Amino acid sequence: MIIGGSASQALAAQVATELDDKLCNVETKKFPDGERYLRIKEEIPEDEKVCVIQSTGYPQDENMMELFFILDTLKDMNIKDITVVSPYLGYSRQERRFKETECISAKATATLIQSMGIKRLISINLHEESICDLYDIPVDNLSAMPAIAQHIKETFNEKPVILAPDKGAQNFAKEIATILDTDYDYLEKVRLSPEVVETKTKNISVEDKQVVIIDDIISTGGTIVNAINILKEQGAVSVDVFCVHPVLVNDAVIKISAAGARSVQGTNTLKSEVSNISLAQTIANHLKSL
Ligand code: R5P
Numbered sequence: 001m002i003i004g005g006s007a008s009q010a011l012a013a014q015v016a017t018e019l020d021d022k023l024c025n026v027e028t029k030k031f032p033d034g035e036r037y038l039r040i041k042e043e044i045p046e047d048e049k050v051c052v053i054q055s056t057g058y059p060q061d062e063n064m065m066e067l068f069f070i071l072d073t074l075k076d077m078n079i080k081d082i083t084v085v086s087p088y089l090g091y092s093r094q095e096r097r098f099k100e101t102e103c104i105s106a107k108a109t110a111t112l113i114q115s116m117g118i119k120r121l122i123s124i125n126l127h128e129e130s131i132c133d134l135y136d137i138p139v140d141n142l143s144a145m146p147a148i149a150q151h152i153k154e155t156f157n158e159k160p161v162i163l164a165p166d167k168g169a170q171n172f173a174k175e176i177a178t179i180l181d182t183d184y185d186y187l188e189k190v191r192l193s194p195e196v197v198e199t200k201t202k203n204i205s206v207e208d209k210q211v212v213i214i215d216d217i218i219s220t221g222g223t224i225v226n227a228i229n230i231l232k233e234q235g236a237v238s239v240d241v242f243c244v245h246p247v248l249v250n251d252a253v254i255k256i257s258a259a260g261a262r263s264v265q266g267t268n269t270l271k272s273e274v275s276n277i278s279l280a281q282t283i284a285n286h287l288k289s290l
Pocket of ligand 1: 219221
């Protein structure tokens with residue numbers, strides 16, 4: 001049985017359809033003081049395998065708390081076999097301590113999530129692979145790149161160059177480029193003199209090319225706007241922007257479009273105006289393989 005938390009109900013419904021599984025919704029509402037009410041709408045047999053799908057992006061605290069409410073209710077119902085799919089796992093961006101006495105929020109949330117007695121956690125392109133090590137239960141970090149590559153294949157009339165906005169994202173570009181059999185590169189800062197730093201493509205020219213930028217997260221859009229400006233300066237004919245997690249703080253899409261992007265697209269790990277690539281099949285195929 002698939003249970004869709006309120007942050008991921010459409011995706012949960014798609015996964016249930018892919019798997020031909022039962023879908024059980026949760027009913028939630030907010031009390032006047034802001035506290036949340038939650039009810040699982042159906043009785044579930046104790047021996048049922050249950051998969052809860054709930055992203056824990058903005059508003060992170062509410063969505064995380066809702067996940068805990070669902071899991072605690074399932075425990076009360078004596079359900080033993082629970083898998084959580086949190087396609088976007090909130091609080092994953094601080095997975096280590098940069099200054100003494102800081103909270104490692106990825107670790108704190110890991111402690112809470114696994115204390116709920118779940119068997120397995122599944123997420124998509126976690127901010128750092130090392131987040132898996134914060135858990136004692138199995139954590140599957142799936143990649144959205146095959147789904148994004150498929151979407152590019154279906155919508156582009158010629159093979160674009162795949163570009164990562166920084167070295168940290170180059171493996172995403174490589175994964176997509178390998179599937180599409182095209183070139184990839186990343187932007188690198190080069191110090192030309194003590195005063196002058198230039199950011200440019202590491203290995204290939206983008207002049208007269210269609211370019212696709214890929215990153216895991218678009219938050220404020222600053223990283224992408226900077227990359228578009230550089231690619232345009234270097235003569236790219238078009239720039240389309242793809243991300244896994246469209247966090248999209250404030251007017252990030254407007255800023256990116258204003259910088260000259262032909263399109264901005266993301267997956268449905270988070271609900272947003274650009275979440276048009278569904279990962280239902282990616283998740284369903286993985287659940288089927290377990
Ligand atoms: C950084 O590690 C990530 O891969 C993204 O590049 C970053 O989170 C994007 O943030 P923003 O959209 O605020 O530049």
